[in-house]
Amino acid sequence: MAPWLQRMLQEADSTTNAAACMQLRVLCNGVVETVGRLTLKDGNAAYPGPFTAHPKLDPKTGEMFFFGYSFDAKPYFRAGMVAASGEVSRQWVIDVPYPVMAHDCGMTEKYAVLLHLPLCFDPKQLAMGDNLPVVFKPNKRARIGLLCRDMPGCGCDVENPNAKPAPVQWFELPAFFAFHTANAWEDEDGRVHLVLCTYPKFDFDFEKKH
Structure with missing residues (x-):
């Protein structure tokens, strides 16, 4: 495993919509200390996009797969790979028909596994007083995608x-x-x-009886 990855905790930065990577130090007595923010680099610039809370690490190569989603503008879904050096090595635009909330992914030796599930963005939920503008839509299909990990990226054109x-x-x-x-x-x-x-159906109102 790449040493820099051993000290990182990935989290989404909802304020800047950028990748916020917190560098941690784990002491021998089990105490975890926060060192500070570690910025992912795409060439000479900081990676500007959304970033999942659950990237996947390849223990053989040290590469890390990540994805991010957006509600307000295309591309609604993007993905990328971080090299063992800590640089964003490639990025991909993922074509999806509508924006959804996506929380996790998968990775195998050859593929990244993407989840496009029908927890859909719905701004009307805000007008109704709900906290989150997403709603589960059972009339839509769940979609699982396979992306070849060695597929060339689209570079800075991902924006x-x-x-x-x-x-x-x-x-x-x-x-x-x-x-x-x-x-x-x-x-x-x-x-x-x-x-x-x-979940065959889902609602963020956990107190609601289904």
Whole structure:
């Protein structure tokens, strides 16, 4: 594992919509100290995009896969890879038909596994007094996508709403939501397996009786 990754905690910075990486130090007695913010670099510039709370690390190569989503403007979904050196090595625009809240992903030796699930952005929820502008829409399909990890990125053009999207193989399923994945791998026949905890329906009002 790359040393710099051993000391990082990834979190989304909702104020600047940029990747906020907190560098941590774990002492021998188990105490965790915050060193400070560590900025991801894309060339000579700081990476400007949204960043997942659950990036995936390849223990063999030291690479880290991440994704981010946006509600207000295209691209609604993007992804990227951080090299073992700590530099953002490539980025991809992911073409999705509508914005959703996405919390986790998966990674195998060859693929990044993307979740485009129908917890959809709905600004009317704000007008109704709800805290979060998202709502689960059971009439839409859940979609799981496979992105080849060695696919060339689109570079800085990821900020362009007309940037060419990466080719993703999507698989559609009946509607569900999932916060977290548990594991992903490829078997000897090349099939991708994904383990995750699913909700057949979901509402952020946890006190509501379904």
